[in-house]
Amino acid sequence: MPLDLDTIPILDHHCHSLYRAQPQTTDEWRKFFTESYYPEIARDHVPYTIFYQWAQRALAHFYGCAANDDAILEKRNAYGLAELTQKINADANIQAWLVDYGYSTTHTFGHDELKNIAGVRVEKVLRLEVMLEQFIVQANAFDAVHDLFDNALHDLRGKGYVSLKSIMAYRTGLQIQPTTHAQARAEFAALKERATRDGKLRLANQTFLNYFIPRAVEIAARQEFPIQFHTGFGDPDLDLAQVNPAFLRPLFEEEKYRGAKIVLLHAAYPYARTLGYLAAVYPNVYADFGLAIPFVAGDARAVLRDVLGLAPASKVLYSSDAFHIPELYWLGAKLGRRALGDVLAEYVADDLITGDAAREMAELMLWRNAARVYGVNLARGFALQT
Numbered sequence: 001m002p003l004d005l006d007t008i009p010i011l012d013h014h015c016h017s018l019y020r021a022q023p024q025t026t027d028e029w030r031k032f033f034t035e036s037y038y039p040e041i042a043r044d045h046v047p048y049t050i051f052y053q054w055a056q057r058a059l060a061h062f063y064g065c066a067a068n069d070d071a072i073l074e075k076r077n078a079y080g081l082a083e084l085t086q087k088i089n090a091d092a093n094i095q096a097w098l099v100d101y102g103y104s105t106t107h108t109f110g111h112d113e114l115k116n117i118a119g120v121r122v123e124k125v126l127r128l129e130v131m132l133e134q135f136i137v138q139a140n141a142f143d144a145v146h147d148l149f150d151n152a153l154h155d156l157r158g159k160g161y162v163s164l165k166s167i168m169a170y171r172t173g174l175q176i177q178p179t180t181h182a183q184a185r186a187e188f189a190a191l192k193e194r195a196t197r198d199g200k201l202r203l204a205n206q207t208f209l210n211y212f213i214p215r216a217v218e219i220a221a222r223q224e225f226p227i228q229f230h231t232g233f234g235d236p237d238l239d240l241a242q243v244n245p246a247f248l249r250p251l252f253e254e255e256k257y258r259g260a261k262i263v264l265l266h267a268a269y270p271y272a273r274t275l276g277y278l279a280a281v282y283p284n285v286y287a288d289f290g291l292a293i294p295f296v297a298g299d300a301r302a303v304l305r306d307v308l309g310l311a312p313a314s315k316v317l318y319s320s321d322a323f324h325i326p327e328l329y330w331l332g333a334k335l336g337r338r339a340l341g342d343v344l345a346e347y348v349a350d351d352l353i354t355g356d357a358a359r360e361m362a363e364l365m366l367w368r369n370a371a372r373v374y375g376v377n378l379a380r381g382f383a384l385q386t
């Protein structure tokens with residue numbers, strides 16, 4: 001018997017903001033169901049993914065319409081965005097969003113706007129690379145960038161953030177080499193020249209990131225503050241061979257980093273077993289399974305088994321990694337609860353755990369671990385349905 005986890009609320013600890021221009025056409029809609037940015041993938045192949053097939057049927061049921069893109073688009077676009085988002089959060093019993101605004105910032109809603117739209121608690125996550133890029137554009141010397149960076153990371157809770165976030169995986173991969181202040185400083189002139197020439201910068205300099213990202217972890221450690229790392233798959237901007245979370249080992253082991261809670265995102269897919277191991281052995285490592293669920297829909301239970309095979313449920317966190325359209329937050333929640341309920345029920349059926357333990361583990365993974373890791377006190381306005 002699968003476990004029904006619908007009454008357990010979700011604290012979505014990693015997601016992004018909503019797109020201002022919501023999709024109007026099938027082509028625009030299908031782009032949200034792939035990590036590929038090649039248009040022919042969305043056009044010709046997305047309809048043959050398990051994720052898309054399931055999503056279309058689940059959404060048709062939700063909207064009470066035919067299971068095709070045109071019918072779903074017509075229904076969803078008849079709602080206002082806030083109305084739709086609030087309907088979705090209520091239906092999926094999602095109670096809070098922790099939002100990284102550093103993705104597609106200019107096309108998405110800012111924090112104050114999003115809070116009104118979402119109708120649930122919304123908290124801010126600070127994306128480090130985007131901030132560093134702005135500092136290089138602004139500042140005329142390495143020391144000034146350094147000061148801006150340190151000041152920005154001073155008293156993070158006081159500044160209203162609940163977590164840091166690094167997308168180093170996308171820029172250089174996760175291999176961290178010990179890097180000195182002098183080595184980072186030597187890179188500044190070339191980066192500044194490019195920033196001045198283009199008026200902006202995409203920071204993918206290994207030396208620079210190998211200096212500043214571990215520094216951020218060290219500062220976070222002093223504040224016992226969390227930092228999320230993108231690990232595993234994503235759009236083809238990343239090199240899948242360089243995003244194995246095991247590369248981050250120095251951050252798990254060296255004393256100066258150990259006060260930081262390091263949350264490794266996306267089930268590190270396809271390195272989910274590696275992720276389960278890291279969460280099992282290092283006290284400061286947490287394993288997230290967002291993005292993998294819902295995107296790896298055809299293998300969602302396997303993803304969870306790979307992580308939970310070894311990792312304690314007290315170290316595993318649900319998120320959606322949803323972005324741009326409200327339906328992704330809903331699809332993540334629906335498939336996440338369902339896959340988790342199925343896998344925990346298998347363990348109960350195998351007499352590995354009791355039904356009570358399964359329920360407690362589900363609560364930990366859907367919200368309690370996140371509430372603890374991010375210090376997001378959900379007592380206020382957070383009624384646990386029983």
Ligand SMILES: [Zn+2]
Pocket residue numbers: 014015016100321
């Ligand atoms: Zn994300």
